[in-house]
Amino acid sequence: MDNTYDVMFVGHMCYDEIVLYRGETHIAPGSAVLCGALAAACTGKRIAAVLRLAPLDAAILAPMREMGIDVLPVAAAETTYSRVIHPSANVDEREMVLVRDAGFFEMGDMPPERATCVHLAGISNHEFNLPFMRALKASGVSLSTDMQSFVRQVDPVTREIAFRDVPEKREIISLLDKVKLDVVEAEILTGTPDLSKAAAIVASWGCPEVLITRSDGVLARVDDAEYFEAFSNRSVVGRTGRGDTTFAAYLCRRLDHVPQAALTFSAALVSLKMETPGPFRGTMADVLARMAEA
Secondary structure, three states, X not given: OOOOEEEEEEEEOEEEEEEOXXXXXXXXXXXXXXXXXXXXXXXXXXXXXXXEEOHHHHHHHHHHHHOOOEEEEEEOOOOEEEEEEOOOOOOOOOEEEEEEOOOOOOXXXXXXXXXXXXXXXXXXXXXXXXXXXXXXXXXXXXXXXXXXXXXXXXXXXXXXXXXXXXXXXXXXXXXXOEEEEEHHHHHHHHOOOOHHHHHHHHXXXXXXXXXXXXXXEEXXXXXXXXXXXXXXXXXXXXXXXXXXXXXXHHHHHHOOOOHHHHHHHHHHHHHHHOOOOOOOOOOHHXXXXXXXXX
């Protein structure tokens, strides 16, 4: 039987408070799932989103439903609220506070519908644990995650997020078919800021497909071959969600394209996204036009 969905995104829905460097502060619904699923929606693939949030905040799921995404909410005591502060003009420098969160996922939260790919799109280490990941992998899906879901570690008292190494990183990586990191997370986990070296180290832990984003572009290592695509964005006002958007676009395009083509597509899409605050709301035609320009 065919799977119901091509890609199922799993994670918290949240409110993002973005404090820009020498800019205005704004609060809006966000999350890795929101950014990822909305980017994926333009590809024409069958997309679902499994989200933990408080039922009273269900109205913030409307943008995904409007884009044809099947939204499968899981009731939590409260909705995640994240504060992201940019203290300098360097868009890769961020200070984060997880003011509150919706708690860990369990297998009972997962719907009966099947997906070809399940992507764990978390924003901190308060969403997924190894027993949950082992059970998902055992179910036979193609599993992926963003390592921000483990590197971003929440202080139990201050709720500040610190970026730290992950003791279980080798087992986590070994459970994955695809993994995404940014350059900061890659250096924390591997000890090197060199994208090629970091990707090779991560791949050696058992994942055949590794993506690493940086301010200038994205690198992919697939079965020992390496690809790089530069971003073409003309501003960074929409920097938040860069990695989530890049990987979501790549996952969907990769279903029926070779790695280089999927990488080119994802770089073009996220370049458009970074020029406007909030998740990507463009069309396939917009992405193809940017690809032609680039």
